[in-house]
Amino acid sequence: MKKLLLLSVTIPLLLMVVAAYKPLSFTTGAQLDYDLKPQEGVMYYEYTCNLTLEIKGDVSRLEDINELLMFPNTSNQMVFLEAMSYKIGGEEIKKYEFTTDVDGNVIAVFDLSNYSVKPGDVIEIYFKVLIVRRATHLSVDLSEAANSSIDDVPQDLLRYTGNSDAWIVHPDIARLAENLSGGEKRVLEVLSRFVKWIEDNIAYPFNESMRERVGPQYPLETYLKKMGDCDDDSILLITMCRAVGIPAMLQLGCVFVPQFTWRETIMYNGNYVHKSKGTGWHAWSLVYIPKAGWVPLDLTYFAGAQYVWSDNMSLVYIKCPSGLIPRIEESAYYITQPVIYANYSTLNYVENSRLWEEAISKGQLKYICIEELSALGLGHKVELPIETPLAACLALLVSVLAAYVKLRGRAKLSNDGERVVSVDQPIV
Numbered sequence: 001m002k003k004l005l006l007l008s009v010t011i012p013l014l015l016m017v018v019a020a021y022k023p024l025s026f027t028t029g030a031q032l033d034y035d036l037k038p039q040e041g042v043m044y045y046e047y048t049c050n051l052t053l054e055i056k057g058d059v060s061r062l063e064d065i066n067e068l069l070m071f072p073n074t075s076n077q078m079v080f081l082e083a084m085s086y087k088i089g090g091e092e093i094k095k096y097e098f099t100t101d102v103d104g105n106v107i108a109v110f111d112l113s114n115y116s117v118k119p120g121d122v123i124e125i126y127f128k129v130l131i132v133r134r135a136t137h138l139s140v141d142l143s144e145a146a147n148s149s150i151d152d153v154p155q156d157l158l159r160y161t162g163n164s165d166a167w168i169v170h171p172d173i174a175r176l177a178e179n180l181s182g183g184e185k186r187v188l189e190v191l192s193r194f195v196k197w198i199e200d201n202i203a204y205p206f207n208e209s210m211r212e213r214v215g216p217q218y219p220l221e222t223y224l225k226k227m228g229d230c231d232d233d234s235i236l237l238i239t240m241c242r243a244v245g246i247p248a249m250l251q252l253g254c255v256f257v258p259q260f261t262w263r264e265t266i267m268y269n270g271n272y273v274h275k276s277k278g279t280g281w282h283a284w285s286l287v288y289i290p291k292a293g294w295v296p297l298d299l300t301y302f303a304g305a306q307y308v309w310s311d312n313m314s315l316v317y318i319k320c321p322s323g324l325i326p327r328i329e330e331s332a333y334y335i336t337q338p339v340i341y342a343n344y345s346t347l348n349y350v351e352n353s354r355l356w357e358e359a360i361s362k363g364q365l366k367y368i369c370i371e372e373l374s375a376l377g378l379g380h381k382v383e384l385p386i387e388t389p390l391a392a393c394l395a396l397l398v399s400v401l402a403a404y405v406k407l408r409g410r411a412k413l414s415n416d417g418e419r420v421v422s423v424d425q426p427i428v
Helices: 155-160 171-181 187-201 220-226 230-244 347-363 389-409 412-417
Strands: 031-035 042-055 067-068 077-088 096-100 106-110 122-134 248-256 263-267 273-278 279-287 293-296 306-309 313-317 339-344 367-377 380-386
Touching: 042 248, 171 187, 171 230, 187 230, 187 279, 187 313, 187 347, 220 230, 230 248, 248 347, 248 367, 279 367, 347 367
Parallel strands: 273 367
Antiparallel strands: 031 380, 042 122, 042 367, 067 106, 077 122, 096 106, 248 279, 248 339, 263 273, 279 293, 306 313
16 A cells, blocks of 8 residues: 555645546535435445645745645546635635646645745645445456457547657666567557566565655656555556557555554654555556456556565565456455546656655655545435535435446446546546
């Protein structure tokens, strides 16, 4: 599991799709009570986060200090904002708007036009959300896609391939990918070769003191260090896929782990403090396979994993004796049903994380994050915004179940790719 700095203000350092998104009516005010009813395959979670940023120096490079990355609505997940506040020096910033980035991630942007963030300021951020999550299952037989070719990739998905400013493919990684693929065009076979190389050559830092930083690494760093955790390994695999024309991106989510009681991590002379309960942040690759669609591919968390330890037990190689398929069909995405948090088709995820961590490590910023993910019991009362008509809310909750039947007959991308969707937009 990865520790996240909860920032866009959120994602980058803790470890914390792709469709136009119009968020729920994320507003407070008059509320309506609604009792959660037992529904097969539906899980209810509540997530709370208290984030304190103590400004100690120049943070002008942190251009997203007024932004909060939110959990999104997706084809299998609905999110209701129960509370949110952003304060500077105790004064609440009441003007904000919701926007989306290129990957459809939902961001709350607070208006600081009348403020100049300076040393001595203390920013306090709080939010609480209810998350309704429908269990998902792989709906395709991957054997039917065994002969799917890279040449079958749709034209409109080529933006998730190749070398670009958004996702740089270093020549060393491009050569590695080309040598491993050897001209092979069958996507599953190419993925098998890439995954086998990573599991044999890239170790997971079980002892986190082995890592130089909290946040994610660039793909070349993982390749050269031969070490990385969930998002590091995924970013390397994505880069290898893009080098040979297989569409790929990064997806992040949070696994509910009830045995995770309150834990605390303190680093950088006390300037990084992270306390959490129930949160198991995780990342994996989303890859596109013709005839199957977008599917999750997990390099570190899947059923049947075999662990090969280094002599001092600080590094572990995570292998899958059964090959590629369990890393998809029995990945954490399916066996733990994580709450989806964000998708990244650019390396801004690493770049922004690096900026925040540098500010913290240099003492320009003190970061304190206290977060909790809890499962709600049946019959728990939740408050839904009055601005969202009650009939619409009820229809949405019912649709969480009904969508399962409907989605089976629709494009595989929706079922397995977990696209971000708007409330008033059909699931496609």
